[in-house]
Amino acid sequence: EDQVTQSPEALRLQEGESSSLNCSYTVSGLRGLFWYRQDPGKGPEFLFTLYSAGEEKEKERLKATLTKKESFLHITAPKPEDSATYLCAVQAPGAAGNKLTFGGGTRVLVKP
Amino acid sequence: ETGVTQSPTHLIKTRGQQVTLRCSSQSGHNTVSWYQQALGQGPQFIFQYYREEENGRGNFPPRFSGLQFPNYSSELNVNALELDDSALYLCASSTGTPGAETQYFGPGTRLLVL
Numbered sequence: 558e559d560q561v562t563q564s565p566e567a568l569r570l571q572e573g574e575s576s577s578l579n580c581s582y583t584v585s586g587l588r589g590l591f592w593y594r595q596d597p598g599k600g601p602e603f604l605f606t607l608y609s610a611g612e613e614k615e616k617e618r619l620k621a622t623l624t625k626k627e628s629f630l631h632i633t634a635p636k637p638e639d640s641a642t643y644l645c646a647v648q649a650p651g652a653a654g655n656k657l658t659f660g661g662g663t664r665v666l667v668k669p
Numbered sequence: 670e671t672g673v674t675q676s677p678t679h680l681i682k683t684r685g686q687q688v689t690l691r692c693s694s695q696s697g698h699n700t701v702s703w704y705q706q707a708l709g710q711g712p713q714f715i716f717q718y719y720r721e722e723e724n725g726r727g728n729f730p731p732r733f734s735g736l737q738f739p740n741y742s743s744e745l746n747v748n749a750l751e752l753d754d755s756a757l758y759l760c761a762s763s764t765g766t767p768g769a770e771t772q773y774f775g776p777g778t779r780l781l782v783l
Contacts, residue, residue, distance in 0.1 A: 561711075591771065600673075600759050600774035601712070644711055648770075655763075656702065656725060657772060659711030 559584045559649050563660035570635055570667045578630040578663045580645030590628050591657060592621050593644040601644055604630075635667045671696055673762050673775035681781045682750050690745045690778045692760030700724070700765035701743040702772055703735060706757040718743055719765050755782045 560583045570576055582590065589608050593601035605614045607623040614621050618639060620631040630643055642664045646657040674693045682688050694701050700719045704712035714727035718737035732748040741762075747754060757779050761772035 563711075589770075593774070598757075598777075598779070600675075600776045603771055603773060606771055646711075655700075655770060656714035656717065656727060657704075657712070657761075658714070661709075661711045 559647055559658040561645055561647055561658055561660035563643075563645055563663050565663060566661065567664045568666070570632075570665065572636060572667055572669050573634050575631070575633045575635070578632070578643055578645075578665070580628040580630070580660055581626060582628070582645075582647050582660075583626075584647050584649040584658075586650045588648040588650050588655075590623055591646045591648070592619075592628070592630055593646065595642045595644055595662070597642075604643075632665070635665075637667050637669050640665055640667045673760060673773055675758075675760050675775040675778050677778060678776070679779045679781075681783065683783050684750055684752060686750050686782075687746065687748045688750060688780065690747075690758050690760075690780070692743045692745070692762075692775060694741045694743070694760075694762030695773050698762035698764055698773070699741050700763045700770075701737055701741065702761045702763070703743070703745045704759040704761065705729075706759055706777070708756070712759055715745070750782045752782050755780060 562581045592604040595601045605621040642662040646659045702717040703715040706712040716726040717724045721737045737743045757777045761774045763770045763772045
């Protein structure tokens with residue numbers, strides 16, 4: 558069974574204080590790893606898709622990387638508007654309905 | 670291009686009742702997936718519809734059922750509501766192409782069962 562574990566569960570940062578979020582996964586083959594941002598009471602907003610180990614993608618202050626066992630989401634010089642829950646999900650070959658298996662998320666609070 | 674929309678935004682039901690949630694997929698998308706997200710947890714896959722047929726199901730009982738219509742909009746029906754069904758219900762649409770495909774989520778419907 559596919560499993561995704563995110564750490565830490567919560568992260569408090571000062572504005573400008575860079576940090577990294579971890580997503581460890583166990584799947585029988587990886588079709589893709591996805592990062593989403595979710596604001597309170599809203600649906601997840603797509604950030605990145607990573608397909609193979611060694612791949613990196615960037616968007617503004619966010620950079621996602623992928624290895625064979627984990628992914629990192631690096632937040633560089635965060636601003637208060639980066640406060641949100643960041644969700645990681647995997648999609649595996651043959652998964653029922655191309656389902657996404659999510660981790661529990663990391664709640665990030667950036668204080669000014 | 671319109672995104673994924675869901676209705677209603679909020680709903681309060683009592684235990685034992687039935688509920689129908691609705692989703693309109695993003696333009697050009699023919700696949701709809703439904704997820705349940707309990708407070709403080711990640712979304713859990715309920716099922717997926719592709720071209721009006723169920724295309725996979727997660728570990729949810731049969732009282733969770735769905736439909737997809739020719740315009741690719743979708744409904745999630747839950748019968749005999751239980752208190753544990755209280756959650757944010759998310760709909761996501763995608764293009765249905767082979768390989769890793771990005772799913773785009775709607776704003777969700779918050780269901781409270783009393």
